[in-house]
Amino acid sequence: MRHVLAFIAVLFSAAASPASGELRLVMLEQDGCAYCARWNREIAPIYPKTPEGKAAPLERADIRGPYPDGLSFKPSPVFTPTFILVADGRETGRIEGYAGDDFFWGLLGRLLEQSGQYQMETGE
Template sequence: MKRMFAVLAALMLPIAAAATELVMVEQPGCVWCARWDAEIAPAYPKTAEGRFAPLRRVDLRAIPDDLTLDRRVRFTPTFLLVDDGRELARIEGYPGADFFWPLLGDMLATHAGYAAPGN
């Protein structure tokens, strides 16, 4: 029985990897990344947006090969909405909490079919 669950869990891994993600491209010393970490990061995984598009962090100088980007990332932070590793949209820079949430919601709705709870 345990083996069957292990096999089922292993089969589900590729499905989870193909899910919609919000990729945060960052680099050491980025003050705007630190500001995002202070203002948004603690709440993000607890939000509907965070559950719909879990956060994945990558370093600007080590962007993984499993991501297919529309163009090179030049600024940190840059937030990439990806599905199955392919970029759908991006937010370049961190505009502050008052602007980040609406920009993220619009990006998720327009490019990933997200509907905010209650809408």
């Protein structure tokens, strides 16, 4: 019986926390944010279909929290949107604000590369 309970506890803890090596992009936003709305129009519909979106699925949270999976960010985010790349439950980089799709994709690509868990595809 004790082994069964231990096994069930392992299953629940694995389901509740991200897998090792998993990348996530946490978007911190707030109601009334014009730049968040612009990102939602320009990027949100295509993001999950891109290699970046598949490598780092998007999670959303209000800038004031609570954050997914009990994450905490230091320094505390101030601007919306703020995009925080999370690897293994820890922040590896962030993008503050949204200045357009070219800037977003370029900055995100750099963060993903720097994480060491993603390699950009080249057109060669």
